[in-house]
Amino acid sequence: MHANPMRAAAALLALALCGCAPIEPWVKPYERERLADPIMQSQRDALAARHQEHVRVVREGARGATGVQGGGCGCN
Amino acid sequence: MVATDVKRAGRFARVRRWLSSLRGGRGALVAVRAAQLLGGAMAATSAGAVTLPEDRAEAMAHLYDGGGTKASGPAVLVRKSVNDQLALSASYYVDMVSNASIDVVTTASPYHEKREAYDLGLDYVVRDSLMTLTLGNSKEPDYIADTWGADISHDVFGGMTTVSLGFTHGSDRVGKKDIGFFDTAHHWQYRLGVTQILTPRWLASVNTEVVSDDGFLGSPYRVARVFGAAVPERNPRTRTSRAVKFRVIGDVGDRDIVHADYRYFWDTWEIRSHTVETGYSRYFGNAWLADSFVRFNSQHKASFYSDNATSETTYVSRNRQLGTYTDVSVGASLSYTFAQVPGVYDAKVHAGYEFVHYNYKDFTDIRTGSLYSYNASVLQLYLTANF
Numbered sequence: 001m002h003a004n005p006m007r008a009a010a011a012l013l014a015l016a017l018c019g020c021a022p023i024e025p026w027v028k029p030y031e032r033e034r035l036a037d038p039i040m041q042s043q044r045d046a047l048a049a050r051h052q053e054h055v056r057v058v059r060e061g062a063r064g065a066t067g068v069q070g071g072g073c074g075c076n
Numbered sequence: 077m078v079a080t081d082v083k084r085a086g087r088f089a090r091v092r093r094w095l096s097s098l099r100g101g102r103g104a105l106v107a108v109r110a111a112q113l114l115g116g117a118m119a120a121t122s123a124g125a126v127t128l129p130e131d132r133a134e135a136m137a138h139l140y141d142g143g144g145t146k147a148s149g150p151a152v153l154v155r156k157s158v159n160d161q162l163a164l165s166a167s168y169y170v171d172m173v174s175n176a177s178i179d180v181v182t183t184a185s186p187y188h189e190k191r192e193a194y195d196l197g198l199d200y201v202v203r204d205s206l207m208t209l210t211l212g213n214s215k216e217p218d219y220i221a222d223t224w225g226a227d228i229s230h231d232v233f234g235g236m237t238t239v240s241l242g243f244t245h246g247s248d249r250v251g252k253k254d255i256g257f258f259d260t261a262h263h264w265q266y267r268l269g270v271t272q273i274l275t276p277r278w279l280a281s282v283n284t285e286v287v288s289d290d291g292f293l294g295s296p297y298r299v300a301r302v303f304g305a306a307v308p309e310r311n312p313r314t315r316t317s318r319a320v321k322f323r324v325i326g327d328v329g330d331r332d333i334v335h336a337d338y339r340y341f342w343d344t345w346e347i348r349s350h351t352v353e354t355g356y357s358r359y360f361g362n363a364w365l366a367d368s369f370v371r372f373n374s375q376h377k378a379s380f381y382s383d384n385a386t387s388e389t390t391y392v393s394r395n396r397q398l399g400t401y402t403d404v405s406v407g408a409s410l411s412y413t414f415a416q417v418p419g420v421y422d423a424k425v426h427a428g429y430e431f432v433h434y435n436y437k438d439f440t441d442i443r444t445g446s447l448y449s450y451n452a453s454v455l456q457l458y459l460t461a462n463f
Binding site for chain 1: 167169236269276279319320333349375398434
């Protein structure tokens with residue numbers, strides 16, 4: 001079977017247009033109720049997060065990428 | 077707190093209060109208030125604007141007890157908005173340390189000391205961005221650390237994606253009890269994070285951080301062992317580390333939350349580390365919230381770490397923090413909302429406990445000749461209020 005060049009061109013054009021179109025957010029603001037709950041936050045309480053981070057940084061060689069600002073030891 | 081979380085907390089603050097109002101169930105007045113707040117939140121979200129996190133106060137008592145070391149103290153934090161765009165925060169944190177760890181009892185005398193840390197923060201909101209500036213000072217008798225940092229997080233893609241960037245510079249003065257301050261250290265931390273809404277129930281995030289250090293990066297008190305003899309440890313004066321952490325968190329039921337994290341760490345001292353964590357959180361009624369987690373960390377030693385070196389090298393350390401070991405944590409916490417006026421304020425009391433087991437693969441307890449391991453407890457008791 002021979003491919004129809006016009007159809008192929010139309011398909012390519014359609015794909016190209018799709019690529020140019022802005023992608024719509026697939027979770028609308030009104031669907032974010034569950035995500036808004038504080039329980040979804042990785043660190044809800046700043047002081048508790050900072051203390052936990054300090055306990056680990058002082059005793060482990062690894063550090064960083066935990067999301068707690070500053071981090072570090074500040075001690076010897 | 078992670079900048080993305082602060083920002084998301086701010087953006088969703090009004091939605092959250094609306095939820096609290098509905099749970100409180102105070103009839104028509106609450107329903108009207110909820111509708112107003114939800115409408116406002118929707119308008120804000122659809123307009124793409126970010127709001128400041130809520131005004132907040134925290135007061136905590138904390139304790140670490142393990143391996144002969146006890147560190148405890150109070151900590152307080154207050155954050156207050158000045159207007160719709162600007163909020164200021166301040167915190168004070170104390171560590172009262174009583175140290176009789178294995179390093180100390182085998183090479184020195186147990187000691188007590190106090191570390192105090194002060195931090196100031198400024199949050200500023202512009203359209204879809206939250207900017208945060210921080211200043212910090214940490215002081216103990218033989219170590220002073222000053223830090224400043226800047227973070228920015230920005231919503232893109234209709235609020236589906238939050239990108240955050242951060243930088244912190246630390247400048248330390250290093251001292252020793254009998255000789256005073258004798259050296260310095262500098263630290264540069266660069267952070268990049270992306271949080272993505274996957275579905276109405278699931279979020280995913282990737283955080284990376286590069287930390288570069290320069291200066292005196294060890295302890296003037298610690299000794300290494302070379303051919304069985306104690307010698308002062310000798311660490312390189314530079315270090316660069318990289319870490320990347322992946323996280324997913326989702327609601328698998330009716331506000332039943334699970335999360336899973338993985339972090340890979342590597343640095344120029346040839347330390348490698350894998351950390352995994354998983355946890356479960358859920359509400360019990362409207363007032364109680366329980367969290368639980370299990371964490372496992374596995375580390376491979378620095379190239380110059382040795383339990384007892386059998387050759388002379390430029391650098392040598394017996395700091396078990398740089399050795400090969402595993403640690404396993406199991407933790408749980410409980411929060412209780414004891415006062416709440418929906419849409420106005422809430423106050424909670426929290427208690428958290430974590431048990432940690434450290435198991436060293438190449439650090440010998442020279443008192444017994446066997447490999448060293450110990451257990452530790454971490455306790456947090458604190459109050460929080462949003463207002």
